[in-house]
Amino acid sequence: MSDKPEQQPAAHVDKAAETPVTVAKSEPTSAKPAAKSSGTGLSLLALLIALAGAGAGGWAAWQEFQRQQVQAVAAEPEPDPALIAAQQTLQNQQQALASLQSELQQAVTQMPSQAGLSEQQAALAAVQQAQQQFDQRLSSLLDRSRQDWRLAEGEHLVRLASLRLQSLRDSQGATALLLAADNILREQDDPAAYGAREQLAKSIEALRMLPAIDRTGLFLQLSALREQLFALKPLPSDYDADAEPPLLAANDSDPEWKQWLSKLSAYVRIDVAAEESIRPLLAGESLEQVQLALSLTLQQAQWSVFNGDPAVYKDALKQAGRIIERYFPLEHAEVRNVRQRLKELAAQPVDVTLPSVADTLTAYQLYLAQRERKDLLLKPAPAAQPVEPAVQGGE
Known part of the structure; x- marks a missing residue:
């Protein structure tokens, strides 16, 4: 070159x-x-x-x-991909570390001073104290509310006992209700409830001295007996026209009067050994009417059981017995058993003289009124709450 x-x-x-x-x-x-x-x-x-x-x-x-x-x-060798990835990861970590360091520095610069921390601590202590007082007050109010609800429940139980005696005349149910009300007063452990508990004890003992009357049992027994009456069979009234009596059997060769007598025997029965008191024979609608009359008399007896009316109760059972004696055969064992059962039920008591629980209800209500007046007198005045300004200053 x-x-x-x-x-x-x-x-x-x-x-x-x-x-x-x-x-x-x-x-x-x-x-x-x-x-x-x-x-x-x-x-x-x-x-x-x-x-x-x-x-x-x-x-x-x-x-x-x-x-x-x-x-x-x-001549240079190709770079390792793993080494490149490690270098990239290291660079990313360095960037994140630098960002975190800048954030920490910014947070340190924004931290309050020593005086601000002291104010916040004082405000926090005041808030905690107010919270404790509020919890105590709420707990006392809730406890008081539960007691009030229980006492109101006891008053309701006494009212139910009075209504049960007046409407259903159920002494056993009323006794159970009064015992439940007495247990509520016992849980209160309040000496002021002595008068109310005394009246409750008197009413409970008066109800326990009464004879036990199973009104529900009598009602159910009468219902079962009413179903049995529909199964009673009246006196036989239907005869098979095809089956002729042996004595009245007639052939074509017999006289005409004998043939007429054979046909008439299918509708008319002549009993030479009949009883002195002849009862009518029941069939079809007549039997249904008699059964309906028996059902109505027993339903009247059931109504008198819950109303405590012994006169109506005994009259209804006697009327049912008379209907059975008139329209049903007394030689049948089922009829005799039904009559005997009616006599046994008529001997059952359906009414007693029930005591009144009005004095007990009055004593209970008087105790509740005294307790309410006591709560009003002992109710503390609302305390001041200087917590909110301290919290606002700390913020």
């Missing part, structure tokens, strides 16, 4: 040498200026040659440097 640039200056030298010769021929009178111009051109030519050589050498050096860089890049 260094040889070619050296040949080119030779051509320039020849051209420059030819130019002064031509000038010398055209202007023979001025020889000195031409010589001076020839020296300047040579120096410029030498400078250009030097610059061209330097440029050629730099270009060659730059090409060599590029070739070495390409060889070095080609």
Whole structure:
């Protein structure tokens, strides 16, 4: 590459040498200026040659440097993907650490001073104290509310006992209700409830001295007996027309009157050994009417059981017995058993003189009124709460 640039200056030298010769021929009178111009051109030519050589050498050096860089890049091994990922993770962690550090610094700068912390601690202590007082007050109110609800329940039980005695005349149910009300007063453990408990004890003992009357049992027994009455069979009234009596059997050869007597025997029965009291025979609608009458009398007896009316109760059972004696055969065992059962039920008591629990209810209500007045007198005044300003200042 260094040889070619050296040949080119030779051509320039020849051209420059030819130019002064031509000038010398055209202007023979001025020889000195031409010589001076020839020296300047040579120096410029030498400078250009030097610059061209330097440029050629730099270009060659730059090409060599590029070739070495390409060889070095080609010779380097490929980077490890795991190492690149680890470096990226490390960089991310460094960035997160720097962000956290900046946030911590910002939080430290925003922290309150020592005086602010003291105010917040004082406000927190005041709030905790107020919360404790509120919890205590709420607990006492809830406890008091439970007691009030229990006492109200006891009053309701006494009212139910009074209504049960008046409407259903159920002494056993009323006794159980009064015992439950007495247990509520016993749980209160209040000496002021002595008068109410005394009246409760009197009413309970008065009810316990009464004879036990199972009104529900009597009602159910009458219902079962009413179902049995529908199964009773009346006196026989239907006869099979096809089955002729042996004595009245007639043939075609018999006289006409005997044939008529045979047909009439299917509708008329002549009993020579009949009882003195002749009862009518029941069939069809007549039997249904008798059964309906018996059912109504027993239902009347059931109504009198719950109303405590012994007169109506006994009259209804006697009327049922008379209906059975009139329309049903007494020689049947089922009829005799039903009559005996009616007599046994008629002997059962359905009414007693029940005591009144009005005094007990009055004593209970008086105790509740005294307790309410006591609560109003002992109720404390609402306390001031200077907690909220302290909390606002701390915030």
